[in-house]
Amino acid sequence: MATVKLRDVKKSYGSVEVIKGVDIDINDGEFVVFVGPSGCGKSTLLRMIAGLEDITSGTLEIDGQVVNDLEPKNRGIAMVFQTYAIFPHMTVRENVAFGLTINKASNEEKEKKVAEAARVLQMEHLLDRRPSELSGGQRQRVAIGRAIVRDPKVFLFDEPLSNLDAALRMDMRMEIGKLHNSLAASMIYVTHDQVEAMTLADKIVVLKDGRVMQIGSPMELYHEPANLFVAGFLGAPSMNFIPVTVEAVEGENIAISSPSLDRISVPGKGRSFTVGQTATLGVRPQYIRPASGDSGMLHGKVALTERLGSETVVDVTLASGGTLIVALPEDKVLAEGTETSFDFDPAQAHLFPETP
Amino acid sequence: MASKLTRSNRAGWIMAFPGIALMTLFIIVPFFLAFAFSLTNQRLASPNAVEYVGFENYSDLLGLAVFTLEPERDESGAVVRDEDGEIEYPRLRNFTRNNPDYPNLAGKREWFSWASGENRTVVLSSDVVFMKALVNTFTFVIFVAPIQAGLALCLALLINQKLRGINVFRTVYFMPVVVSIVVVSILWRFIYSPGDGLLNNALGWLTFGAFTPQDWLGNTSTALPAIMAMSIWQGVGFHMVIWLAGLQNISPTLYEAGNIEGANKWQTFRYITWPGLRNTAVLILIVITMQAFALFAQIDVMTSGGPLDSTQVLVFQAVERGYGKQDISGGSTISVILFVIVLTISLIQRYLTRER
Ligand SMILES: Nc1ncnc2c1ncn2[C@@H]1O[C@H](COP(=O)(O)OP(=O)(O)OP(=O)(O)O)[C@@H](O)[C@H]1O
Numbered sequence: 001m002a003t004v005k006l007r008d009v010k011k012s013y014g015s016v017e018v019i020k021g022v023d024i025d026i027n028d029g030e031f032v033v034f035v036g037p038s039g040c041g042k043s044t045l046l047r048m049i050a051g052l053e054d055i056t057s058g059t060l061e062i063d064g065q066v067v068n069d070l071e072p073k074n075r076g077i078a079m080v081f082q083t084y085a086i087f088p089h090m091t092v093r094e095n096v097a098f099g100l101t102i103n104k105a106s107n108e109e110k111e112k113k114v115a116e117a118a119r120v121l122q123m124e125h126l127l128d129r130r131p132s133e134l135s136g137g138q139r140q141r142v143a144i145g146r147a148i149v150r151d152p153k154v155f156l157f158d159e160p161l162s163n164l165d166a167a168l169r170m171d172m173r174m175e176i177g178k179l180h181n182s183l184a185a186s187m188i189y190v191t192h193d194q195v196e197a198m199t200l201a202d203k204i205v206v207l208k209d210g211r212v213m214q215i216g217s218p219m220e221l222y223h224e225p226a227n228l229f230v231a232g233f234l235g236a237p238s239m240n241f242i243p244v245t246v247e248a249v250e251g252e253n254i255a256i257s258s259p260s261l262d263r264i265s266v267p268g269k270g271r272s273f274t275v276g277q278t279a280t281l282g283v284r285p286q287y288i289r290p291a292s293g294d295s296g297m298l299h300g301k302v303a304l305t306e307r308l309g310s311e312t313v314v315d316v317t318l319a320s321g322g323t324l325i326v327a328l329p330e331d332k333v334l335a336e337g338t339e340t341s342f343d344f345d346p347a348q349a350h351l352f353p354e355t356p
Numbered sequence: 357m358a359s360k361l362t363r364s365n366r367a368g369w370i371m372a373f374p375g376i377a378l379m380t381l382f383i384i385v386p387f388f389l390a391f392a393f394s395l396t397n398q399r400l401a402s403p404n405a406v407e408y409v410g411f412e413n414y415s416d417l418l419g420l421a422v423f424t425l426e427p428e429r430d431e432s433g434a435v436v437r438d439e440d441g442e443i444e445y446p447r448l449r450n451f452t453r454n455n456p457d458y459p460n461l462a463g464k465r466e467w468f469s470w471a472s473g474e475n476r477t478v479v480l481s482s483d484v485v486f487m488k489a490l491v492n493t494f495t496f497v498i499f500v501a502p503i504q505a506g507l508a509l510c511l512a513l514l515i516n517q518k519l520r521g522i523n524v525f526r527t528v529y530f531m532p533v534v535v536s537i538v539v540v541s542i543l544w545r546f547i548y549s550p551g552d553g554l555l556n557n558a559l560g561w562l563t564f565g566a567f568t569p570q571d572w573l574g575n576t577s578t579a580l581p582a583i584m585a586m587s588i589w590q591g592v593g594f595h596m597v598i599w600l601a602g603l604q605n606i607s608p609t610l611y612e613a614g615n616i617e618g619a620n621k622w623q624t625f626r627y628i629t630w631p632g633l634r635n636t637a638v639l640i641l642i643v644i645t646m647q648a649f650a651l652f653a654q655i656d657v658m659t660s661g662g663p664l665d666s667t668q669v670l671v672f673q674a675v676e677r678g679y680g681k682q683d684i685s686g687g688s689t690i691s692v693i694l695f696v697i698v699l700t701i702s703l704i705q706r707y708l709t710r711e712r
């Protein structure tokens with residue numbers, strides 16, 4: 001258990017800066033997830049915390065101590081890799097006990113700690129097998145076991161589940177969640193799967209091009225995205241963005257319209273707008289409902305209906321061009337080609353001054 | 357479908373034909389011919405008809421006998437000694453030549469002997485030169501294989517680093533492999549040449565003239581070691597490259613995992629590198645052993661088996677007999693014996709290093 005503090009952390013490879021000044025605070029026992037598109041620097045940041053990459057500038061504190069120049073083994077961390085990184089020539093038992101072997105622990109201690117880790121991960125029956133005789137999920141369990149045995153202050157996971165198939169991923173996701181609850185250690189988890197991020201995290205850090213876009217609880221990020229990038233990144237299907245023109249600024253509320261949207265007033269949420277500027281209106285597909293006849297505020301034509309059973313996803317071509325995705329909670333068919341209008345609660349909409 | 361298969365098969369066979377034909381002509385046929393010749397008294401050019409002689413060639417080469425000589429005694433039964441006080445023994449040739457009492461010694465000559473009390477135990481061989489070649493070949497293999505493999509591994513570990521200009525070193529170490537062994541042998545003859553040779557000069561310079569120049573290749577005790585040293589130097593680059601390929605096959609995340617667990621350099625080698633090189637090690641062991649048994653060019657160019665047969669080896673003997681003495685059956689017999697030795701050793705190595 002420990003706090004982790006990053007202050008203006010930067011990383012350059014030669015002249016290329018890949019982490020461009022990151023500040024993150026991780027509290028004791030918190031589960032923090034780094035998400036972001038491929039190549040945004042998630043792994044690099046995690047590896048800097050682990051000590052596998054040098055920190056070009058800035059400071060990294062673990063448990064109140066600056067660890068920039070400490071060897072990985074002295075940082076009190078354990079890491080689980082996407083490719084498991086378990087030793088193919090050792091049995092599961094030897095793999096899990098590896099750190100103890102290296103540090104010349106007694107056999108009793110090894111025995112005890114391995115048994116404890118195996119119990120937590122329910123893999124007692126696998127201890128004498130070799131990695132080649134294990135499934136992907138079991139291998140990842142071994143890797144997690146090796147991390148547990150180190151008794152680290154901070155667990156680091158780099159996309160631990162992305163080599164597993166969908167069903168197994170869900171199981172392991174829950175296991176990792178349970179593990180976090182039972183160990184109460186701080187964990188940093190890198191993923192680009194937003195379901196993992198939303199379900200596991202106490203706090204999500206959204207990264208893009210080596211910068212932090214927003215930090216907050218999953219629901220905060222979902223309901224109050226700080227910018228267009230975060231708004232579009234979280235949620236499935238992703239948020240609809242409709243280009244609009246600002247018609248009037250009425251205190252907290254902003255009046256907007258577009259060729260396919262009737263004039264409405266939406267909350268400005270403290271962002272400043274000027275009359276006549278173009279802006280982007282973001283509405284999640286789940287908050288849009290068909291209106292009767294032409295009474296709705298959004299106008300378009302149904303292009304495609306996808307029935308998923310639990311919900312229906314409707315593709316709408318807006319009157320001004322562009323598409324609108326509508327997710328309906330019931331099984332419903334909207335005939336293709338019908339002119340329809342849609343309604344939504346303006347309080348649920350987000351207005352961003354930038355354009356995508 | 358069937359017709360397509362046959363057609364593509366025919367194309368395949370046509371393409372494989374030149375290779376198969378050459379291999380058959382130069383490897384498979386000579387192999388069986390050698391075995392057949394070894395059972396006859398075939399000579400390179402001889403007016404006499406070829407006769408089947410059974411395993412006579414083998415017994416001529418491999419025949420061994422142990423014989424104990426008792427000292428000469430005078431009438432009183434006392435041991436006769438010469439002026440230097442050495443015990444006098446009856447002459448060995450009294451027993452080996454035309455002595456019907458000792459048919460098993462007929463035609464044999466002394467290989468080596470040792471004193472046991474007053475008696476002298478003599479090991480006799482039908483073909484002393486062959487025996488010397490056999491022993492020298494094994495000596496060569498026993499020294500060259502491990503030293504060459506070990507040195508090559510050390511070089512590969514040094515070379516397998518990300519340093520500026522590391523390719524220069526790779527090239528330098530690999531260079532001797534590219535140069536023909538005959539050229540290398542001639543060059544090393546200059547290095548080893550007595551009196552003014554490069555090695556004598558260098559050693560003299562290093563010891564401020566205290567070193568007495570040696571005739572490296574003309575001295576029975578230094579000739580074989582000298583050839584071993586240059587053979588190791590010549591072949592080490594090749595095996596370095598094979599080790600290097602093995603090293604680069606080990607996943608870098610395994611090293612990162614080891615680093616996080618706090619493995620030091622030796623532990624990293626012991627637990628990650630060496631187990632990861634297992635298959636490479638088996639390959640290198642077998643290849644080096646086979647190459648060492650095939651030692652020929654160095655001997656041919658540098659010593660022709662001398663001085664006093666101290667650098668005789670099996671392949672050189674096979675060629676020497678087959679072509680030098682026109683004794684094709686004798687040469688063939690040596691080849692077959694060498695084949696059996698190498699095959700046996702390879703099989704033993706395969707068995708000992710099998711996957712458990
Ligand atoms: N050793 C390196 N040398 C130069 N550039 C590198 C190096 N390692 C990573 N990068 C660059 O740093 C950036 C961030 O890489 P990183 O691996 O952290 O991305 P990521 O967010 O983990 O992506 P992914 O989701 O694909 O794993 C990338 O643009 C990558 O090209």
Ligand SMILES: [Mg+2]
Nearest residue numbers: 042043044159
């Ligand atoms: Mg990554």
